[in-house]
Amino acid sequence: MQRLLAIWLAAFLGLPAHxxxxxxxxxxxxxxxxxxxxxxxEAAHPGTKVLYNFGASGAxxxxxxxxxxxxxxxxxxQETMDQAQGKGLVQAAQRRNFVSNTLVVIVPNTATHVPxxxxxxxxxxxxxxxxxxxxxxxxxxxxxxxxxxxxxxxAIEPKMVGANNVRQALDYVARAEVDAAFVYAxxxxxxxxxxxVALTVPTATPVLYPIAPLAASPNAALAARFVExxxxxxxxxxxxxxxxxxx
Amino acid sequence: MEGAWVALALTLKVALxxxxxxxxLGVAIGYAMARWRFPGREVLxxxxxxxxxxxxxxxxxxLLVLIGSHSPIGAWLIQHLGIRLIFTWxxxxxxxxxxxxxxxxxxxxxxxxxxxxxxxxxxxxxxIHELGVFFRVSLPLAWxxxxxxxLLAFARALxxxxxxxxxxxxxxxxxxxLSIAVxxxxxAGQDDVANFLVGLTxxxxxxxxxxxxxxxxxxxxxxxx
Numbered sequence: 001m002q003r004l005l006a007i008w009l010a011a012f013l014g015l016p017a018h019x020x021x022x023x024x025x026x027x028x029x030x031x032x033x034x035x036x037x038x039x040x041x042e043a044a045h046p047g048t049k050v051l052y053n054f055g056a057s058g059a060x061x062x063x064x065x066x067x068x069x070x071x072x073x074x075x076x077x078q079e080t081m082d083q084a085q086g087k088g089l090v091q092a093a094q095r096r097n098f099v100s101n102t103l104v105v106i107v108p109n110t111a112t113h114v115p116x117x118x119x120x121x122x123x124x125x126x127x128x129x130x131x132x133x134x135x136x137x138x139x140x141x142x143x144x145x146x147x148x149x150x151x152x153x154x155a156i157e158p159k160m161v162g163a164n165n166v167r168q169a170l171d172y173v174a175r176a177e178v179d180a181a182f183v184y185a186x187x188x189x190x191x192x193x194x195x196x197v198a199l200t201v202p203t204a205t206p207v208l209y210p211i212a213p214l215a216a217s218p219n220a221a222l223a224a225r226f227v228e229x230x231x232x233x234x235x236x237x238x239x240x241x242x243x244x245x246x247x
Numbered sequence: 248m249e250g251a252w253v254a255l256a257l258t259l260k261v262a263l264x265x266x267x268x269x270x271x272l273g274v275a276i277g278y279a280m281a282r283w284r285f286p287g288r289e290v291l292x293x294x295x296x297x298x299x300x301x302x303x304x305x306x307x308x309x310l311l312v313l314i315g316s317h318s319p320i321g322a323w324l325i326q327h328l329g330i331r332l333i334f335t336w337x338x339x340x341x342x343x344x345x346x347x348x349x350x351x352x353x354x355x356x357x358x359x360x361x362x363x364x365x366x367x368x369x370x371x372x373x374x375i376h377e378l379g380v381f382f383r384v385s386l387p388l389a390w391x392x393x394x395x396x397x398l399l400a401f402a403r404a405l406x407x408x409x410x411x412x413x414x415x416x417x418x419x420x421x422x423x424x425l426s427i428a429v430x431x432x433x434x435a436g437q438d439d440v441a442n443f444l445v446g447l448t449x450x451x452x453x454x455x456x457x458x459x460x461x462x463x464x465x466x467x468x469x470x471x472x
Contacts, residue, residue: 058435058436059434059435062434062436133431133435135431135434135435135437136431136434136435136436160418161416161417162418162419162431164417164431172416175311175316175317176316177315178334
């Protein structure tokens with residue numbers, strides 16, 4: 001009976017985590033590229049298993065702030081990483097920028113209206129525009145910055161359909177439920193049959209992705225190696241294949 | 248915090264509409280299932296009960312595919328009536344209605360089945376029309392069970408999250424209900440906003456349950472969904 005109970009408990013609680021499980025919290029826009037990186041890293045570090053947790057950088061920060069057991073954090077903007085650093089969550093000394101990206105406006109492939117400039121989006125032809133929620137989603141923060149600088153935020157905010165991460169905004173356009181959306185060039189490139197890039201939007205601050213090991217990581221050495229790995233030539237080649245630029 | 252009151256008003260509006268729609272649909276279908284015998288009745292009953300056991304995200308996806316602007320229904324609505332359901336509060340009503348439907352339907356069917364069929368037959372022998380039998384005999388006798396189902400459906404609609412988020416999105420002031428506002432405040436690390444919203448939601452739910460207890464004394468089953 002006792003043995004049965006012990007087996008049941010072990011099954012329920014899960015066997016002790018593998019010593020070399022590496023949990024990486026990464027921005028939603030990195031989903032496809034990072035999934036391709038895992039086998040490379042695991043091959044170079046036998047016995048290691050890379051576990052991913054993708055989401056809006058702001059949401060990932062809140063999870064870590066509330067104590068989520070994470071080893072590496074990759075954010076889509078400097079501000080979220082700055083906040084993580086300000087809270088002492090990450091190893092500031094090992095923080096580095098590893099890729100860059102571009103902000104674009106996309107429309108459904110079937111769209112009859114295609115904006116020629118950001119200002120066009122204030123026209124009545126564009127009723128719903130998907131934008132990442134600026135409070136937690138970096139792509140929304142970049143977008144809001146551009147629109148505020150251009151004086152169009154007040155006109156476009158009422159049309160905004162908030163997205164919880166950049167991939168949700170992409171999905172809204174792919175389903176043609178919104179007239180346009182602000183996403184990264186790398187996201188738009190994933191669905192060429194459903195969305196088309198209308199214009200590239202220059203941002204005041206470049207879209208640079210920082211990565212850093214967590215200060216509380218129990219796998220500090222491995223976490224540091226993963227951070228070095230994403231900057232290595234093989235990893236950069238994978239990232240470039242998805243359209244990410246050099247930092 | 249002004250946004251919280253807007254979210255509360257929207258949540259109540261959506262839940263009331265969903266309950267009203269279910270009051271018609273759930274009661275009518277519950278009555279039909281209780282009174283008519285036909286092959287496949289229990290299969291149909293299972294289909295109508297599905298929303299209670301299926302993950303709300305699955306329902307949300309079904310709805311998105313069914314009423315989205317790419318779908319035949321969605322395209323027809325846009326072309327002929329100029330109505331879009333995705334990202335509107337009407338879309339949220341449809342999501343909440345579907346999710347809460349089994350609570351009304353199940354309650355109504357059970358309530359109608361406990362009504363003595365002889366009473367209905369007696370009314371018919373007295374020359375009362377079918378519709379009259381329903382409104383003057385069956386419905387008054389089944390009323391308490393139906394009301395209990397409606398109150399549970401209202402409570403369920405108040406808390407709807409998954410299907411609503413997928414169908415109606417999260418547009419502050421237009422489709423952002425209390426539960427979605429809480430989710431977003433937590434994601435953004437706005438703990439003070441989240442605390443206020445959570446308090447408001449809790450008080451609203453307690454008020455609903457207390458008034459439910461008053462309306463149907465002893466007949467509200469504990470929520471175990």
